[in-house]
Amino acid sequence: MSHHLIKRLTSGERVFHWVNMISFITLALTGLGLYAKSFFWLTNVFGGVDLSRTIHHYVGLVFIVTTLALFAQWMKDYTAPGEDTLGSTISSYLDPDFKGPPAGKFNAGQKLFGYIAFLFGVVMAGTGVAMWFPFTLGRGLQQWMYFLHNFAFIVFGGILLIHIYLGTIGVPGTWRAMSRGTVTKEWARKNHGAWDGEEA
Numbered sequence: 001m002s003h004h005l006i007k008r009l010t011s012g013e014r015v016f017h018w019v020n021m022i023s024f025i026t027l028a029l030t031g032l033g034l035y036a037k038s039f040f041w042l043t044n045v046f047g048g049v050d051l052s053r054t055i056h057h058y059v060g061l062v063f064i065v066t067t068l069a070l071f072a073q074w075m076k077d078y079t080a081p082g083e084d085t086l087g088s089t090i091s092s093y094l095d096p097d098f099k100g101p102p103a104g105k106f107n108a109g110q111k112l113f114g115y116i117a118f119l120f121g122v123v124m125a126g127t128g129v130a131m132w133f134p135f136t137l138g139r140g141l142q143q144w145m146y147f148l149h150n151f152a153f154i155v156f157g158g159i160l161l162i163h164i165y166l167g168t169i170g171v172p173g174t175w176r177a178m179s180r181g182t183v184t185k186e187w188a189r190k191n192h193g194a195w196d197g198e199e200a
């Protein structure tokens, strides 16, 4: 027991996020290899075109399950009332001395990101499963699935870069929530002043 640390994420929350994160990276790399000419070399890393496609399909199922699990486990935190706003979240990220309404366990930006990750995850998963069984769709509909799948990946990929930045170097001390499940009291006070986390 340390008086300096606070429990941030349970082992279950971390396991689902780790599996989701690794599956997303695998999907991005195999997907780029299969569908973007300049990344074709990536298919060799995964043992060729056929194996890349098989990996992309089955890891996609892992991504679907963990996306739903992450959303289900954090739903109560996304819907928890909070005084902070998206504007105050952005100001606090841009100016470390900004004094705005304190955030709860998740700030308004993290809540929004949670909904975006779920929504785009569902679109990528739904269009992906539809493309897996191409003969059940007409040609026009199948082309729409490809477009939506790629569009969702590009938009979500861009948003995810912001999440990765904030979760690692952007807000120092956040990554240990994912690596060890704990954060320091100073980190909690500074970034989530209205959150009443338990001591680790």
Ligand code: HEM
Residues within 6 Å of the ligand: 008, 009, 017, 020, 021, 024, 070, 074, 106, 109, 110, 111, 113, 114, 117, 121, 160, 163, 164, 167, 168, 174, 175, 176, 177, 178
């Ligand atoms: C690829 C590298 C990634 C890194 C470095 C990363 C980092 C983190 C960290 C450190 C947290 C905890 C934040 C906190 O406790 O305040 C977190 C939470 C979260 N992650 Fe990730 N993550 C990554 C990928 C993903 C992916 C692929 C998704 C979804 C498809 C995702 C969805 C979420 C969500 C919804 C949360 C909770 C809300 C939030 O903190 O924004 N993450 N992530």
